[in-house]
Amino acid sequence: MMAKLGVYDLAVRYGKLTAISDLSLAVAEGERVFVSGPNGAGKSSLLSAIAGAVRAAHGRIEMDGEILSGLGAEAIARRGLSMVPEGRRIFPGLTVLENLSVGTGMRRDRSAVADDLETVFTAFPILRERARSAAGALSGGQQQMLAIARALMTNPKVMMVDEPSLGLAPKVVDEVYDRLCQLQALRGLTLVIVEQSSARAARVGGRMLLMRGGRIVADGDATEFAARDLLAEAYFGGAA
Amino acid sequence: MSLQLVFDALALGGIYAVAALGIALIFGVMRLVNFAHGQFIACAVFALIVPSTDALAVLGLGALPAPVLVPLILLIGAGLAVLAEALVFRPMRNASPVALMVGSFALGVALQNLLLALYGGRPKAVSLWAELGQPVQIASASVPLLQLIVIAAVAVILAGLALMLRKSRLGLEMRAAAEDFTMARMLGVRSNRVISGAFALSGGLAAVVALVLVAQTGVADVRMGGQIMLVAFIATVVGGMGSLSGAVAAGLGIGAASALLQAGLPADARPFRDAFLYGGVILVLLFRPQGLFAPVGAKPRV
Ligand SMILES: Nc1ncnc2c1ncn2[C@@H]1O[C@H](COP(=O)(O)OP(=O)(O)OP(=O)(O)O)[C@@H](O)[C@H]1O
Ligand SMILES: [Mg+2]
Numbered sequence: 452m453m454a455k456l457g458v459y460d461l462a463v464r465y466g467k468l469t470a471i472s473d474l475s476l477a478v479a480e481g482e483r484v485f486v487s488g489p490n491g492a493g494k495s496s497l498l499s500a501i502a503g504a505v506r507a508a509h510g511r512i513e514m515d516g517e518i519l520s521g522l523g524a525e526a527i528a529r530r531g532l533s534m535v536p537e538g539r540r541i542f543p544g545l546t547v548l549e550n551l552s553v554g555t556g557m558r559r560d561r562s563a564v565a566d567d568l569e570t571v572f573t574a575f576p577i578l579r580e581r582a583r584s585a586a587g588a589l590s591g592g593q594q595q596m597l598a599i600a601r602a603l604m605t606n607p608k609v610m611m612v613d614e615p616s617l618g619l620a621p622k623v624v625d626e627v628y629d630r631l632c633q634l635q636a637l638r639g640l641t642l643v644i645v646e647q648s649s650a651r652a653a654r655v656g657g658r659m660l661l662m663r664g665g666r667i668v669a670d671g672d673a674t675e676f677a678a679r680d681l682l683a684e685a686y687f688g689g690a691a
Numbered sequence: 692m693s694l695q696l697v698f699d700a701l702a703l704g705g706i707y708a709v710a711a712l713g714i715a716l717i718f719g720v721m722r723l724v725n726f727a728h729g730q731f732i733a734c735a736v737f738a739l740i741v742p743s744t745d746a747l748a749v750l751g752l753g754a755l756p757a758p759v760l761v762p763l764i765l766l767i768g769a770g771l772a773v774l775a776e777a778l779v780f781r782p783m784r785n786a787s788p789v790a791l792m793v794g795s796f797a798l799g800v801a802l803q804n805l806l807l808a809l810y811g812g813r814p815k816a817v818s819l820w821a822e823l824g825q826p827v828q829i830a831s832a833s834v835p836l837l838q839l840i841v842i843a844a845v846a847v848i849l850a851g852l853a854l855m856l857r858k859s860r861l862g863l864e865m866r867a868a869a870e871d872f873t874m875a876r877m878l879g880v881r882s883n884r885v886i887s888g889a890f891a892l893s894g895g896l897a898a899v900v901a902l903v904l905v906a907q908t909g910v911a912d913v914r915m916g917g918q919i920m921l922v923a924f925i926a927t928v929v930g931g932m933g934s935l936s937g938a939v940a941a942g943l944g945i946g947a948a949s950a951l952l953q954a955g956l957p958a959d960a961r962p963f964r965d966a967f968l969y970g971g972v973i974l975v976l977l978f979r980p981q982g983l984f985a986p987v988g989a990k991p992r993v
Contacts, residue, residue, distance in 0.1 A: 502877055503876075503877075504873055504876075504877060523876065523882075524873065524876040524877045525876040525877075525879055525880060525881055525882060527877075528876070528877055528878055528879035529879045533877075533878075534877050536874065536877070540871055540874045542866070542867050542870045542871060542874070542875075543870065544866070544870055545863075545866060545867060545870070549863055549866075549867075552863060553863060553864065553867045553875060553878045553880060554878035554879055554880075556860055556863075556864060556879065556880065557879035601878065602878075605878060605879060
């Protein structure tokens with residue numbers, strides 16, 4: 452079967468520094484894939500390269516068999532790949548509603564846009580409440596919800612979320628993941644999520660990749676990772 | 692304070708505000724200080740007259756009735772700016788802000804030389820809408836009709852632009868791009884459309900300034916954009932680079948201060964008006980180096 456998202460021999464460089472090399476990856480339609488690894492492993496670089504925010508030095512990226520690498524970020528977004536980047540990057544001076552509207556300009560299905568707005572407002576009621584306030588005035592958790600909702604408003608086929616749990620209280624993280632999974636089921640989305648905690652990934656469920664030094668060094672079910680990490684913790688008394 | 696002074700301050704400040712907006716709009720989306728803006732203004736001025744190096748100016752487009760002339764000159768200003776973007780700045784899209792700025796200088800010099808070749812270097816007398824010079828009595832003040840029209844036009848332009856930025860799709864995309872260009876692109880916003888849009892608006896605003904300058908001074912001079920460009924640039928810095936409302940406020944403020952100083956300074960000190968004015972500007976920047984209204988997304992282009 453053809454992969455929904457395919458990455459072949461990817462390399463990403465920042466000047467002389469190699470962030471990613473020889474990375475290949477296939478994600479099936481509707482799959483949920485967690486990407487983990489230590490700081491600087493290249494997780495964000497992988498997502499940025501797929502989204503076209505940074506240029507790949509080498510390699511090919513495909514979605515539904517169509518080549519994405521070499522296209523600009525806007526063209527990739529228009530083909531149905533959406534990204535919630537590290538740090539959320541909401542537009543602080545725009546209202547919540549305006550943030551949600553930025554990504555709908557490319558859509559032709561006007562009535563579906565209204566339905567989607569209703570869907571994200573139902574999933575995140577706080578966004579409906581704060582629709583007319585400046586996005587910069589939201590709390591961290593609310594901004595994360597806004598960033599996810601904003602990506603969903605583009606009606607993506609594949610969505611990538613970079614560290615949704617960063618800086619959020621565990622209860623808020625639970626809520627964010629609940630909604631994310633709910634929306635994934637509703638839309639048949641393919642999800643790629645950067646998540647450091649294997650325990651969290653195992654609880655949510657899905658496949659997990661471990662990155663180190665710009666390569667994928669392990670690939671399996673999240674529960675296996677969680678079990679292994681638990682074991683390591685028991686033996687060495689710290690996170691692996 | 693006399694009523695007359697209020698009108699002087701509003702008219703001068705309004706024109707500075709429109710010129711500053713032309714610079715702030717482009718800086719907002721591209722982090723580019725477009726030093727060719729003054730030459731956009733000069734080009735729109737010379738579009739009024741028939742190209743020739745004769746000392747005597749012959750009105751070409753400038754002879755058209757105002758309802759045709761004004762939109763036409765606005766279109767020419769917008770078209771010139773869009774063309775300049777496509778030919779000069781688009782190939783430099785990934786260049787550093789400094790390289791872009793140097794590019795804008797080069798474009799300015801090129802445009803100025805084009806005007807010199809077509810029209811010669813001497814200032815020319817141009818009589819545009821001379822009938823607007825007649826005074827209108829308002830309470831105690833006798834105000835030239837042109838001044839009233841300028842003030843009204845500036846008010847309409849500011850309100851229209853604010854509405855466009857708040858309510859239209861392009862306005863939304865421009866504001867999003869100004870805060871985080873890459874993020875806007877990752878949401879499918881077309882960079883070419885946003886940047887062309889900003890240049891078109893900026894060029895249209897340059898044309899407005901051009902019409903007002905010609906009508907007020909009765910002169911077409913290749914160098915006439917440079918002076919106002921300087922003031923407008925200072926206004927965008929004082930207002931906070933990239934903040935549109937800041938640019939408007941600072942433009943109005945500098946114009947008003949200039950008019951007030953002109954009227955209020957003792958005759959001996961009047962030649963040093965600009966020294967007082969820019970002394971004030973330096974004071975403001977000492978206390979708020981980021982400008983009065985530094986915008987949220989004023990980090991450099993990614
Ligand atoms: N814009 C950039 N310019 C230069 N180097 C960069 C840039 N972004 C990332 N890097 C470098 O590339 C490497 C991979 O960084 P990346 O952000 O992809 O890692 P990460 O796995 O997302 O890390 P973290 O867990 O800290 O978010 C690091 O060595 C980093 O310093
Ligand atoms: Mg990262």
